[in-house]
Amino acid sequence: MRVLVGGGTGFVGTALTQLLRARGHEVTLVSRQPGPSRITWDALAKSGLPSCDAVVNLAGENILNPLRRWNETFQKEVVQSRLESTQMLAKAITEAPQPPQAWVLVTAYYRPSLTAEYDEDSPGGDFDFFSNLVTRWEAAARLPGHSTRQVVVRSGVVLGRGGGAIGHMLLPFRLGLGGPIGSGQQFFPWIHIVDLAGIVAHALEANHVQGILNGVAPAPTTTNADFARALASALGRPAFIPLPSIVVQAVFGRERAIMLLEGQKVVPRRTLATGYQYSFPELGAALKEVVA
Template sequence: MRVLVGGGTGFVGTALVRLLKARGHRVTLASRTPGPDRITWDQLAETGLPRCDAAVNLAGENILNPLRRWNEAFQKEVLSSRLETTRLLASTISKAPEPPKTWILVTGVAYYQPSLTSEYDEDSPGGDFDFFSNLVTKWEAAAKLPGDSTRQVVVRSGVVLGRGGGAIGHMLLPFRLGLGGPMGSGRQFFPWIHINDLVGILAHALEARHVQGVLNGVAPAPATTNAEFAQALGAALGRPAFIPVPSMVVRAVFGRERAVMLLEGQKVIPRQTLAAGYQYSFPTLEAALKEVVG
């Protein structure tokens, strides 16, 4: 299969490209910089979609980059890096003489409203109560294609855990120093997924032609709270994890809107993902963290 991957040089994209090549697929990257087996976004806009059997978009500025202040300029980058690339790919797919058979977009569980009591699956409503839920709604709308000649899949990802990047990259140092702990109350849910399973779900969605619609990219284990996650990460590192990070500190570092992603959470279950036949490699938090920090 010939697969075009937008945003294939990031943490998740690199892992997906590695897996797809290992499965015998040919991969072309859509990126900002030219190179072998690449097409730039500008070239894509000018010349249209190269011939491919499937397209996947993972492009998007890292929202939780602690080095970037949550100001208007960064908010615009977060929006444009997702919406413009998705619109461009959707547009070139719809105009292609031979459109790809499959089109997959990765968004986020921020679509669902944070709650300490509600449980969400792929059919649950959401999408219109804060900056991030509105972003996911616009993002998924930008990907919609007319007609049904191309199979469309949206994977709403939880927090991605993996070696050498992702959320864990910012957490390890304080936890290794014994300074880790829950954020805010710690009672908020923490929907997570191991990177191998996220790219596994994407590969499954590419290869299994019956898969379509929304899949929740979260682990199938019972819902984890932020405090339980902190305790499990401390245990995996052999360190205590009981020093809470006050809500006011999280808001000061990330800004009030971004802090919502860390201080409030969603209980998300992957009902459609399991029904689609995907079998998880890391269904439990203990196994996932053991692999990540081991």
């Protein structure tokens, strides 16, 4: 297939592009800068959708960038980077003379809870900044009554080499200074980057897949403390120094810290039912591959 990928130069986008090309697909990236096998967002806005069989959007500012203060300016960037890119691609699809067969958006976030279990039929809701963002983000992607098959992949915490959540965790854990965040009892929905890219590719290739898929591993319930122990074990280090909630709130801001301090139990019921087979269903094996 000819696949157009918005935000394809980032951590997940790079892995997805490599996987799609390895499977024989042709990939064109939408990015700020022109280049080989790329078009710019400005060109997309002016000229419309290039001829393609599928479209994916991964674009968006990194919400948990610890180098950015959680202020009004950054919040606007987080919202605009997601909504504007999604709206632009959705508009281009609706106006295309030959619309693509599939349209996949990668989002995230359910309401934090120590007790609730979320599958693909669970409502997203509108209870805080992030849930409001995801509700608007997914709404911007909808093409009611359109012939293009539509899929939303709601991702967990992405684990992989060279980026993502692990990039900020490895140094303290290697030094033996790692441990659970806050109480450690919050659920920790995770996924290996190979599987997130694999689920997106599966959604593009399998004509029966549509609607919402949870992009999380099918492993038994994992808490943040479980994750800390597994990462320390993969590194051959201890994991007994917790990161206090007050420190997390000081670094990320109270609103953003909720994403780290209050987790969600998310299960990939529909993802499994569609026939996707995980490469890394278990946390221990996933982390050993990441830190090898």
